[in-house]
Amino acid sequence: xxxxxxxxxxxxxxxxxxxxxxxxxxxxxxxxxxxxxxxxxxxxxxxxxxxxxxxxxxxxxxxxxxxxxxxxxxxxxxxx
Numbered sequence: 001x002x003x004x005x006x007x008x009x010x011x012x013x014x015x016x017x018x019x020x021x022x023x024x025x026x027x028x029x030x031x032x033x034x035x036x037x038x039x040x041x042x043x044x045x046x047x048x049x050x051x052x053x054x055x056x057x058x059x060x061x062x063x064x065x066x067x068x069x070x071x072x073x074x075x076x077x078x079x080x
């Protein structure tokens with residue numbers, strides 16, 4: 001004998017679990033597929049007429065002259 005009794009039990013348990021998982025998910029997928037067999041797809045919407053492209057207007061701001069920098073006399077700051 002290659003496996004002990006406990007090893008054979010674990011192997012059979014694992015095989016049983018694997019078969020159950022395959023059956024449950026197979027049943028779920030079959031049920032989903034069965035439901036979608038009778039559904040009709042919605043008809044394709046009619047193609048929309050293409051409108052002529054609207055003109056594009058660019059707003060351009062004129063360049064302005066930079067204002068002269070006029071500095072006043074420095075102010076004295078007192079720390080208290």
